[in-house]
Amino acid sequence: MAVGGPGARSADGATLLALFVLAQFVIPARLVLRGLPMSLTVADIVALLLLLLWLLAQFTTTLGVAKGRNPVRTGIFTYGMVMLTCYGFAVLAYLPSDELNLADHSLVLLVGAVGLMLATCDGVRAPERLDLVLKTVVVAGAIVSVVASLQYLLNIDLTTHMVIPGLRHTSVTDTTAVMSRADLRRVAGTLGHPIELGVVCAMIIPFGAHFAFQARSRGEPALRWWLCTVLIAAGLMFSVSRSAVLGLAAIGCVLFVGWPVRRWLVTLAALVAFLGAVKVAAPGLLGTFFSLFANAASDDSILYRTHDYPFAMLEAAKHPIFGRGAGTWYAYKHQVFDNQYLLSLVETGVVGAVAFVAVILCGLVVALRARALSADENVRNLALTIAACLLVPLVGAATFDLLSYPGVTALMFLLIGAAGAMLRMARDGVTGGGGVGDAGGRVSRA
Structure with a gap:
């Protein structure tokens, strides 16, 4: 897929991945293809x-x-085979037609x-x-955040005007892109839910900052990346x-340990300035965020998330090993579990839940391994950023049903694949001018 070999400037796997990113985040999540027996975007x-x-x-x-061995590639195949086994055990037993259709849909996804993980791991050489793919992620995040900002500040929802030939609005969900919390709007941008917007923005913000710092270290224009970072941060707030805040805190804990002191001082100063601007532009928003954590013990949403733990364990005990089938436990028929770990236990059993955690940890460890192999500071920072962002799914899975949100899921799998691509490049000593590695530099081998 990298036509012309490593470093080719013609269309290659990275080009297709960039198109995927635009399709995933810029096209409204509720638009699916017409004429198909299942809802596919x-x-x-x-x-x-x-x-x-x-x-x-x-x-x-x-x-x-x-080609050849790669820890992420092995993890991808293992995860796929585990989930395929769970699907097989689910369809061996009787499933109502609605649940069987959803199990089939989950298998296609x-x-x-x-495919996304393999294309990223093996197709970006x-x-x-890799910069092209991740810069596209940052730009797409900025576009999503602009749509979200218009929804929040002006109550203008551009997604209602995005009519694309060949696509229709899905009938799976009737939620709108604008909700409310504490008398404030909660917006989703082009994504399916405000939680998804917030968590996606939390995972993209560090990449915007990375490219801004990288440009500055090379004497290149950095303003465009700072602008994108600010827009994405606004999307998170809205x-x-x-x-999203918990995920961003997890990222910060990792980056502040690995970053030089000057970088995190600049970041803290920028954060203070940003929060000051939010205080002026959106009165009451910071207070709402404060109350979300200060009143957590009595918050209805947290009580709702925790009261169903015993019920979830009872359901998981009915099919403890391989579960009842991915996608078969859905909101319109069953009680919602705002916890991916519980949902995975119910749907895919212990085996599936362990595989879910393991594939994320695989990407995280591989990213840190790529960082250890590199002597280039920009490569090391990018690898650390990927590792930090892969903490977000591990944290977020405890607060919402993460795999039910395609934007978060796609970004997670893309970053796992990117970690594999970085490790392969580090082991092969691949560098590139103007990209992640410095021109004329050499990435140290294992």
Whole structure:
């Protein structure tokens, strides 16, 4: 998929991944393709196409796609086989037609996720191509946040005017892009829910800061990346999401340990200035965030999240090993578990829940390994950023049903694949001018 070999400037796997990112985040989440027996978005189709192209590329030696062992690649295959086994056990037993259809839908989405991770891990062969993918993520996050800002500040929802030929509004959900909390709007941008917007923004903000710091260290224009970072941070605030703040705090704990003192001092100063601007532009918003944590012990949303733990464990005990089937426990029929760990135990059993945690930890450890192998400061910072952002799904899975949100899920799998690509480049000594690695530099080998 990297036509022309590593470092090629023509269309390659990174180009297709950039198109996937735009399709996932810029096209409203509620728009799905017409004429299909199940609800699939444009991003879902692109992810399936990525898997097909990856499979075809494995039969050639001229397209530049990486082959051979990689920890992320092994983790992807293991996760896929575990989830396929859970699906097999679910359909062996009787399932009502609605739950069977949802199990089939979840399997298709799983195949797309595997394709996304493999395409990122094996199809991105040069640092500047990985930069292209992650910069597209930052720009897409800024676009989503602009839509969210208009929803929050002006009550203008651009997604209602985004009519694309061949697409229709899904009937799976009737939620709107604008909700409320403590008399304030909660917005989703182009995504499906405010929680999803907040957590996605939390995972993208560090990449905007990374590219801004990287540009500054090279004497290149950094303003565009700072602007994107500020817009994405605004999107996080306008989501009014507790999960987003927890995720961003987890990221900060890792980055402040790995960053030089000067960088985190600049970041803290920027944070203070940003919060001051939010205080002026959106009165009451900071107070609402404070109350979300100060009144956590009596917050109805937290009480709702915790009161169903005993019931969830009773359900999980009915199918403890492989679960009742991914996607079969859904809101309109069953009690909602705002906890992905509990939902995974119910739907995919202990095996599936362990596989979910393991594939994230695999990406996190691989990113740290790539950082250890590199002598280039920008590469080390990017690897640390990926590792930090992969903490967000581990934290967020305890506060909401993460895998039910396609934006968060796609970004998580993309970053896991990116960690594998970085490790492969580090071991192969691949560098690139103007990209993640310095021109003329050399990434140390294992």
